[in-house]
Amino acid sequence: SYLCTMKILMVCLGNICRSPLAEGILQEKALKAGLNWQVDSAGTNGYHTGEPPHALSIKVAAANGVDICKQRSRRFIAADIDKYDLIYAMANDVLQDMHRIARHNFDSKKVSLFLEESFPGEERDVPDPWSGPEIHYHEVFEIIDRNCDNIIKKYG
Numbered sequence: 001s002y003l004c005t006m007k008i009l010m011v012c013l014g015n016i017c018r019s020p021l022a023e024g025i026l027q028e029k030a031l032k033a034g035l036n037w038q039v040d041s042a043g044t045n046g047y048h049t050g051e052p053p054h055a056l057s058i059k060v061a062a063a064n065g066v067d068i069c070k071q072r073s074r075r076f077i078a079a080d081i082d083k084y085d086l087i088y089a090m091a092n093d094v095l096q097d098m099h100r101i102a103r104h105n106f107d108s109k110k111v112s113l114f115l116e117e118s119f120p121g122e123e124r125d126v127p128d129p130w131s132g133p134e135i136h137y138h139e140v141f142e143i144i145d146r147n148c149d150n151i152i153k154k155y156g
Helices: 018-032 055-063 092-105 134-155
Strands: 006-012 037-043 086-089 111-113
Touching (some): 018 055, 018 134, 086 092
Parallel strands (some): 006 037, 006 086
16 A cells, blocks of 8 residues: 555544544545545543544534544544644643643644644634534534645645
C-alpha cells in the first residue's frame, strides 16, 4: 500500500459528538481533493470507549453526505502524539486534558486548537452540542465544515 502523506487526529472530550464529525468531514474532503490523508479521532475522557458517535452527529453528518456510523470512540493516549503529524483539540478544556495525558510527550508543534486554522490567536472552542437540541449539531457541523476547508487549503 502507498504511504499516507499525512496523519491527522481530531480530539474532543468523549469522542462521540465533535471529533467524529471533524474526522468524517476532513476525511471526506481529503478524498475529494485527491489527498492521501488518514484522519482519526479520539476523546480525552474515555467514557464512551467502543461506542459509535452520538445519534445526532450521525444524523447530521448523513444529511450532509458524510457517513460516520462505523466510527468507534477511543481514548486519547500519550503515544498518539508520536503517531500523528497534526493533532487538533476541539476546545481549550480538551487541550488541557491532552497536556495532562501526554505530559513530557506533548508537542506544541503538532498540537493546536482546531479553530486556530480559521481564527488564529483567538483561542476559540468548537461548542459541545452534547445534550443539546439537534440544531446545535447542525451549527457545529457548519463550524467544523468551514474550518476543514481551511485545513485542506493550508496542507493540501
